[in-house]
Amino acid sequence: MTTTMVGLHGVGKTFKGRNADTTALTAIDLVIEEGEFVSLLGPSGCGKSTLLRIIGDLTPPTSGEVTVNGKPPEQARRDRDYGMVFQQATLLDWRKVLKNIALPLEVMNIPPAERERRAREMLDLVELGEFGEHYPWQLSGGMQQRVAIARALALQPSLLLMDEPFGALDEMTRERMQMELMRIWQRTHTTVVFVTHSIPEAVFLSTRVVVMSPRPGTVAGIVDIDLPQPREFETREHPRFFEKLNEVRETLRGAGVD
Amino acid sequence: MIRLRKWGPPTLVFLAVLAAWEAWVRVAGIQGFLLPPPSEVITTLRQEWDVVWAAGFFTLREALGGLIGGTVLGVLAAFAASRWVVIREGVMPFYVAMGAAPIVALAPITNQWFGITNPVSKMTVVAVMVFFPVMINMTRGLGDVGADKLELLRSMAAPEGATLRKVRMPNALPYLFSALKVAVVLSLIGAIVAEYFGGSRDALGVYISQQAGLTRMAEAWSGIVVATVLGAAMQLLIVLAERLLIPWHPSLRG
Amino acid sequence: MAMTAAPVSEVIGSGRPRLRPILGFLIILLSLVGLWEGYKLLSDATGGTIPFTETSLPVRADDRSMPHVTQIIGSLFEPNRRGAEQSLGAFLLAASWVTFKEALVGFAAGGVIGFGLGLLFVRSSLAERGLMPWVVASQTVPLLAIAPMVVLWAGKANMPLWVAVAAIAAFLSFFPVTINTVRGLRSPSPTATELFRSYASTPGQEFVKLRVPAALPYLFTGLKVAAGASVVGTIVGELPSGLPDGLGRQLLTFAYYYLSGPEKLYAAVLFSALLGIVFVSLIALAERLVIPRSRRRPA
Numbered sequence: 120m121t122t123t124m125v126g127l128h129g130v131g132k133t134f135k136g137r138n139a140d141t142t143a144l145t146a147i148d149l150v151i152e153e154g155e156f157v158s159l160l161g162p163s164g165c166g167k168s169t170l171l172r173i174i175g176d177l178t179p180p181t182s183g184e185v186t187v188n189g190k191p192p193e194q195a196r197r198d199r200d201y202g203m204v205f206q207q208a209t210l211l212d213w214r215k216v217l218k219n220i221a222l223p224l225e226v227m228n229i230p231p232a233e234r235e236r237r238a239r240e241m242l243d244l245v246e247l248g249e250f251g252e253h254y255p256w257q258l259s260g261g262m263q264q265r266v267a268i269a270r271a272l273a274l275q276p277s278l279l280l281m282d283e284p285f286g287a288l289d290e291m292t293r294e295r296m297q298m299e300l301m302r303i304w305q306r307t308h309t310t311v312v313f314v315t316h317s318i319p320e321a322v323f324l325s326t327r328v329v330v331m332s333p334r335p336g337t338v339a340g341i342v343d344i345d346l347p348q349p350r351e352f353e354t355r356e357h358p359r360f361f362e363k364l365n366e367v368r369e370t371l372r373g374a375g376v377d
Numbered sequence: 378m379i380r381l382r383k384w385g386p387p388t389l390v391f392l393a394v395l396a397a398w399e400a401w402v403r404v405a406g407i408q409g410f411l412l413p414p415p416s417e418v419i420t421t422l423r424q425e426w427d428v429v430w431a432a433g434f435f436t437l438r439e440a441l442g443g444l445i446g447g448t449v450l451g452v453l454a455a456f457a458a459s460r461w462v463v464i465r466e467g468v469m470p471f472y473v474a475m476g477a478a479p480i481v482a483l484a485p486i487t488n489q490w491f492g493i494t495n496p497v498s499k500m501t502v503v504a505v506m507v508f509f510p511v512m513i514n515m516t517r518g519l520g521d522v523g524a525d526k527l528e529l530l531r532s533m534a535a536p537e538g539a540t541l542r543k544v545r546m547p548n549a550l551p552y553l554f555s556a557l558k559v560a561v562v563l564s565l566i567g568a569i570v571a572e573y574f575g576g577s578r579d580a581l582g583v584y585i586s587q588q589a590g591l592t593r594m595a596e597a598w599s600g601i602v603v604a605t606v607l608g609a610a611m612q613l614l615i616v617l618a619e620r621l622l623i624p625w626h627p628s629l630r631g
Numbered sequence: 632m633a634m635t636a637a638p639v640s641e642v643i644g645s646g647r648p649r650l651r652p653i654l655g656f657l658i659i660l661l662s663l664v665g666l667w668e669g670y671k672l673l674s675d676a677t678g679g680t681i682p683f684t685e686t687s688l689p690v691r692a693d694d695r696s697m698p699h700v701t702q703i704i705g706s707l708f709e710p711n712r713r714g715a716e717q718s719l720g721a722f723l724l725a726a727s728w729v730t731f732k733e734a735l736v737g738f739a740a741g742g743v744i745g746f747g748l749g750l751l752f753v754r755s756s757l758a759e760r761g762l763m764p765w766v767v768a769s770q771t772v773p774l775l776a777i778a779p780m781v782v783l784w785a786g787k788a789n790m791p792l793w794v795a796v797a798a799i800a801a802f803l804s805f806f807p808v809t810i811n812t813v814r815g816l817r818s819p820s821p822t823a824t825e826l827f828r829s830y831a832s833t834p835g836q837e838f839v840k841l842r843v844p845a846a847l848p849y850l851f852t853g854l855k856v857a858a859g860a861s862v863v864g865t866i867v868g869e870l871p872s873g874l875p876d877g878l879g880r881q882l883l884t885f886a887y888y889y890l891s892g893p894e895k896l897y898a899a900v901l902f903s904a905l906l907g908i909v910f911v912s913l914i915a916l917a918e919r920l921v922i923p924r925s926r927r928r929p930a
Binding site for chain 3: 389390391394411412462463464465466467468470471473474476478479480481482483485486488489490491497566569570573574575582585586589590592594597598600601604
């Protein structure tokens with residue numbers, strides 16, 4: 120028995136322009152179940168980030184119906200049902216790492232002692248235990264992004280929205296961060312919606328990959344990734360991994376994306 | 378080593394200027410009432426110490442009063458301006474105009490309002506001088522937050538007040554400090570020059586202009602020395618406060 | 632992205648919605664006039680005390696301390712002195728012209744010196760390290776405060792006094808020009824300078840084709856500050872000089888004879904402010920002619 124975490128029905132988004140309107144998304148139907156790790160994959164301009172922002176109520180859709188955790192997205196945002204990680208870590212310069220992680224807890228008026236305890240717990244979860252009293256600029260890009268993930272998880276949300284979180288990192292750091300994210304996902308069982316334009320990243324991380332095509336942005340196909348869990352370093356060398364890579368590539372090509 | 382490289386050249390130049398000044402005055406036989414040698418200024422400063430320091434502190438009080446008043450009003454106005462776009466945009470022409478207008482010219486008016494010897498008349502002039510740079514910088518600081526940070530707070534469903542306290546205000550601190558560094562110097566010079574339009578006999582500006590009028594140049598210059606030292610001390614305090622309050626800022630990262 | 636509010640930086644200075652800044656300006660201007668007249672009304676109503684208290688208001692609001700705005704404007708069209716032909720407005724305009732000429736000389740000298748120093752600093756790091764801290768320190772020395780001495784020197788050296796006044800203005804204007812010249816000449820990115828190097832361009836070419844155009848917007852920022860500063864310097868320099876014709880003198884005179892015509896002092900202060908604004912606007916106008924809109928730096 121599974122419950123729906125995110126439901127999108129006929130969702131469309133049109134940006135009003137000075138001369139002409141741009142249709143960013145049209146007729147998106149997608150249901151994401153609890154506990155899934157779903158990647159939104161596609162080339163630039165396919166509206167994958169816009170779709171994520173609609174789920175997070177950072178942008179309203181122009182048509183269609185959205186539910187998050189069984190509620191309208193605005194209600195879900197107000198109830199802090201999700202945590203969000205952006206491409207940039209977006210840490211506050213003036214706060215040390217621990218205080219950055221505690222930010223959403225402060226916003227929710229959680230008492231200081233409890234705040235401190237949960238922030239520390241999250242810091243340990245992302246294995247940055249000894250960096251709590253550092254300022255963000257004293258950390259590497261990968262470490263900063265781990266802090267951002269810890270911050271998003273601090274509220275113990277049932278949903279994690281990630282907008283190309285590793286897009287600004289180098290390839291080596293990227294792969295390490297992917298392993299890290301898998302480990303965290305295994306431990307927290309949070310539902311994840313993950314936007315990326317990297318095919319191997321989507322295949323390695325996801326239980327399902329939603330392939331999107333541009334102009335206007337729409338779902339071109341969905342690929343189930345039935346690779347064994349937990350995903351490990353060796354997963355990338357698994358023959359099934361390459362089969363799945365190809366399957367995703369074929370879907371992209373079928374949609375006219377090269 | 379780094380300190381030596383940083384402070385070495387200016388210190389040498391300073392000493393060289395003092396030495397050249399002293400030598401030039403002595404060799405060329407320049408009369409003391411035109412340009413006294415540094416040694417004479419120092420001697421005079423020691424003789425006149427009580428009078429000059431008292432005058433310095435009188436004027437310092439005016440400068441500080443105006444600085445604090447102008448800063449508080451500027452910060453409050455910045456909050457209003459960051460809340461209402463009409464104020465933010467409408468105030469820009471005034472800012473440009475006040476930047477161009479000689480605000481010290483207000484001194485004769487405030488002298489009439491509060492009395493020529495009343496420190497409040499100079500404080501008012503200084504406050505007007507300080508108000509605009511503080512307000513404009515603070516408004517920028519509250520506004521230039523970056524869409525990404527605002528979006529983050531929105532994703533946390535943070536109320537407007539929390540965004541103000543946790544993001545906008547800390548973000549504005551460095552902007553406020555850079556305004557204050559300018560304002561501190563402005564406030565002391567402003568108070569002295571406002572006193573050139575007339576003021577209490579205990580005030581530094583009045584002392585300097587009177588001594589210069591009597592061609593007692595060593596006395597006048599010792600007044601300038603006191604003004605410079607007080608100005609430098611005020612600036613030093615601001616720099617220290619900055620180190621204490623915004624150690625995270627890129628310009629201060631060690 | 633399009634849905635989130637534009638940051639303030641985009642709103643300030645962009646002037647995209649043309650009407651709103653003008654509206655805001657008028658609202659603030661009218662409320663200032665309203666505050667002034669309202670304060671006077673309040674004082675009339677309470678007999679000069681803060682409402683419901685016995686404490687008197689901080690500033691007396693009678694027509695002698697705070698003339699009506701209409702009185703101040705009206706005084707411009709009345710004779711300057713009893714029986715004089717010239718109106719106060721024409722008189723102050725003439726005084727402003729005298730002050731403007733002095734300020735212009737100071738501004739020009741300060742601008743040339745400031746730009747020269749900026750060039751020197753960019754060229755020679757030794758000069759910058761040795762002199763820059765003192766250029767900065769020269770601004771913490773109360774420059775304006777030594778105005779009485781400068782005037783005295785000019786007198787002893789048999790120089791016309793207006794030269795001393797212009798020198799003070801120059802002293803105040805060179806600094807912003809220096810700082811902005813240095814900033815501007817250093818503003819091209821390393822990739823841009825490397826591009827020029829990859830063309831094997833001479834330092835002269837790099838300077839003329841890359842650094843000077845990049846520095847222009849900064850230079851104008853500095854010049855605008857300098858123009859305002861030169862007016863301040865001139866007026867303050869005029870105070871101890873005893874020069875009879877400039878605005879500084881009129882400020883002192885009208886302050887001295889305040890009781891016989893308070894609105895005249897207000898009018899003189901107004902003209903001082905306008906002189907600064909007009910001077911800066913002239914520089915801004917030149918900027919418009921020289922630099923296309925997109926490259927101008929906000930005020």
